[in-house]
Amino acid sequence: MKIVLDCMGGDFGPGPNVEAAVHSARAHGYEIVLVGKQELLRPLLVQHNTANLHLPIVHAPEVIEMHEHPAQAVKSKKNSSMVVGMQMVKNGDADAFVTMGNTGGALAAGLFYLGRIKGVQRPCLSSAFPTTRGWVLLADLGANADCKPEWLAQFALMGGIYAERVMNIHNPRVALISNGEEETKGSELVQETHQLLKKMPLNFIGNAEGRDLPAGNADVFITDGFTGNVIVKLSEGMGSFINGMLKEEIMRSPLSKLGGLLIRDAVTRVKKRTDYEEIGGAPLLGVDGVVIIGHGRSKARAIESALQRAAESVERGVVSAIERGLEALPAA
Amino acid sequence: MKIVLDCMGGDFGPGPNVEAAVHSARAHGYEIVLVGKQELLRPLLVQHNTANLHLPIVHAPEVIEMHEHPAQAVKSKKNSSMVVGMQMVKNGDADAFVTMGNTGGALAAGLFYLGRIKGVQRPCLSSAFPTTRGWVLLADLGANADCKPEWLAQFALMGGIYAERVMNIHNPRVALISNGEEETKGSELVQETHQLLKKMPLNFIGNAEGRDLPAGNADVFITDGFTGNVIVKLSEGMGSFINGMLKEEIMRSPLSKLGGLLIRDAVTRVKKRTDYEEIGGAPLLGVDGVVIIGHGRSKARAIESALQRAAESVERGVVSAIERGLEALPAA
Numbered sequence: 001m002k003i004v005l006d007c008m009g010g011d012f013g014p015g016p017n018v019e020a021a022v023h024s025a026r027a028h029g030y031e032i033v034l035v036g037k038q039e040l041l042r043p044l045l046v047q048h049n050t051a052n053l054h055l056p057i058v059h060a061p062e063v064i065e066m067h068e069h070p071a072q073a074v075k076s077k078k079n080s081s082m083v084v085g086m087q088m089v090k091n092g093d094a095d096a097f098v099t100m101g102n103t104g105g106a107l108a109a110g111l112f113y114l115g116r117i118k119g120v121q122r123p124c125l126s127s128a129f130p131t132t133r134g135w136v137l138l139a140d141l142g143a144n145a146d147c148k149p150e151w152l153a154q155f156a157l158m159g160g161i162y163a164e165r166v167m168n169i170h171n172p173r174v175a176l177i178s179n180g181e182e183e184t185k186g187s188e189l190v191q192e193t194h195q196l197l198k199k200m201p202l203n204f205i206g207n208a209e210g211r212d213l214p215a216g217n218a219d220v221f222i223t224d225g226f227t228g229n230v231i232v233k234l235s236e237g238m239g240s241f242i243n244g245m246l247k248e249e250i251m252r253s254p255l256s257k258l259g260g261l262l263i264r265d266a267v268t269r270v271k272k273r274t275d276y277e278e279i280g281g282a283p284l285l286g287v288d289g290v291v292i293i294g295h296g297r298s299k300a301r302a303i304e305s306a307l308q309r310a311a312e313s314v315e316r317g318v319v320s321a322i323e324r325g326l327e328a329l330p331a332a
Numbered sequence: 333m334k335i336v337l338d339c340m341g342g343d344f345g346p347g348p349n350v351e352a353a354v355h356s357a358r359a360h361g362y363e364i365v366l367v368g369k370q371e372l373l374r375p376l377l378v379q380h381n382t383a384n385l386h387l388p389i390v391h392a393p394e395v396i397e398m399h400e401h402p403a404q405a406v407k408s409k410k411n412s413s414m415v416v417g418m419q420m421v422k423n424g425d426a427d428a429f430v431t432m433g434n435t436g437g438a439l440a441a442g443l444f445y446l447g448r449i450k451g452v453q454r455p456c457l458s459s460a461f462p463t464t465r466g467w468v469l470l471a472d473l474g475a476n477a478d479c480k481p482e483w484l485a486q487f488a489l490m491g492g493i494y495a496e497r498v499m500n501i502h503n504p505r506v507a508l509i510s511n512g513e514e515e516t517k518g519s520e521l522v523q524e525t526h527q528l529l530k531k532m533p534l535n536f537i538g539n540a541e542g543r544d545l546p547a548g549n550a551d552v553f554i555t556d557g558f559t560g561n562v563i564v565k566l567s568e569g570m571g572s573f574i575n576g577m578l579k580e581e582i583m584r585s586p587l588s589k590l591g592g593l594l595i596r597d598a599v600t601r602v603k604k605r606t607d608y609e610e611i612g613g614a615p616l617l618g619v620d621g622v623v624i625i626g627h628g629r630s631k632a633r634a635i636e637s638a639l640q641r642a643a644e645s646v647e648r649g650v651v652s653a654i655e656r657g658l659e660a661l662p663a664a
Binding site: 146214 | 569
């Protein structure tokens with residue numbers, strides 16, 4: 001197993017990436033290619049015990065920054081860690097690519113350098129979403145603001161395959177996000193997609209409303225990239241909002257301050273249950289290779305999990321399963 | 333001031349409606365027409381001291397239930413409290429209509445019996461949304477799953493007028509919900525709407541992302557009814573999700589249980605700050621009359637607030653301001 005890790009991605013720089021690579025190589029025997037600025041990576045790597053580990057550095061002098069326009073950056077920065085890493089997968093020099101960097105950049109680089117799996121109309125971004133019943137998969141996250149019903153149907157198929165093979169969910173329940181449960185509810189896009197999904201070889205459980213998402217009432221939630229993006233950013237914002245307001249109110253009296261101290265461990269456990277550390281990253285589905293994108297805020301443990309998701313995606317043949325799944329669909 | 337209150341609406345039946353009407357009549361001197369089943373309303377009303385108050389009962393033997401198909405119910409149940417009440421406003425027998433009932437029913441009855449304000453292409457549902465900086469207005473909530481740019485531009489104008497006149501926000505900041513801040517981001521609908529909004533006599537501050545909503549980074553958030561519905565249901569769901577998970581973790585140890593008791597007042601204050609009690613209801617914007625729709629979960633205090641919003645909407649001329657605002661727009 002040979003995974004390329006974009007060591008320049010993420011809010012905390014190369015440090016957590018290198019640390020995660022060392023741990024993963026030791027724990028699982030993976031070869032992890034560290035791609036990025038070698039003058040930064042080498043001094044970090046020598047701080048670790050890397051005896052008997054396969055951790056080659058591939059120099060990439062450029063970086064696609066978080067604020068850059070994805071498509072432009074990917075085209076102009078051919079020596080960026082994102083492009084160099086993606087090309088290694090394309091050329092067969094590595095099995096998978098993992099990044100905590102610019103999500104749009106990873107999408108653009110994936111489309112441009114890996115291309116689409118045969119039969120895929122549009123790749124989609126996915127994300128793990130924390131729920132009462134554990135993590136579920138949400139797609140699209142913003143790769144396609146305007147979608148066609150056929151695209152959403154493919155997102156459902158791809159998401160279902162990933163959930164089954166990598167998230168270990170048997171016969172995952174797939175739901176379509178709508179503004180009402182009934183199949184007559186929804187935008188035109190959703191109503192047409194609903195009819196397509198009913199005919200597909202999926203455990204399609206129908207429309208889901210916004211509240212079904214945190215309740216975990218499906219395993220895979222499908223929506224267009226516009227709505228998906230609003231959902232993810234709103235739910236992150238709601239978390240901070242409730243947390244911030246609770247802190248503010250707790251600070252108003254000495255007794256509630258004491259209460260705040262006593263529930264600190266409980267709060268930490270809640271954060272852990274909703275944190276990306278465990279899940280690490282989610283796949284860019286539909287490109288012709290395994291690409292796992294993690295959160296910019298990821299620390300070493302989350303990056304290790306992302307590397308794990310990448311390895312499982314390779315071992316469990318997610319890409320070829322998607323290709324076969326699409327081939328097996330009856331012609332529209 | 334004569335307000336019709338649909339006493340059959342809401343999850344708790346006529347009790348809280350009657351109670352709210354009595355309080356409002358006493359506190360503000362309003363005449364409140366109680367519309368609903370008189371055999372239920374009369375015994376409730378006599379339990380209160382109603383000396384010198386104007387609280388006539390208008391009998392309406394039918395009820396539009398929460399689960400009913402709105403347009404069908406409104407057409408078939410001509411003697412429902414919703415239809416009877418709305419017709420009183422239409423006929424000039426009352427100044428405003430307030431309901432905690434079926435939102436879709438209120439929209440359908442409003443469209444059917446009150447009609448649209450001159451120049452309005454589509455009415456929209458709005459909702460008060462709790463944020464770090466207080467309550468803001470969100471529209472559309474689901475009246476129009478598929479929208480045109482011109483409709484969204486009108487929602488912005490109407491929402492801005494309501495925020496200024498009734499929510500007392502001077503020169504309210506209007507934002508368009510999108511999947512990115514830049515004006516080039518968004519679905520086709522959002523990109524076109526953005527260009528329209530830039531030309532309108534509004535304090536348009538640009539696109540807002542999901543996280544800007546709980547942060548209160550605008551006073552009026554505009555979106556299509558599909559996205560608006562997902563937002564409201566997701567945010568309600570997120571609240572329960574975080575609350576439920578925190579409770580679960582707090583119950584795991586005796587010390588954190590004690591902590592939970594000590595922060596109980598703080599939690600109550602958080603709930604109060606995010607509860608609809610204060611705000612009561614939000615307007616159905618664009619119909620030719622004042623209609624305020626409250627949450628089904630409303631208790632007496634929330635219904636009182638909704639009656640207050642209705643009175644303010646009448647006093648401050650929201651309907652005629654919308655008509656004048658639309659007339660003043662340059663032709664498209």
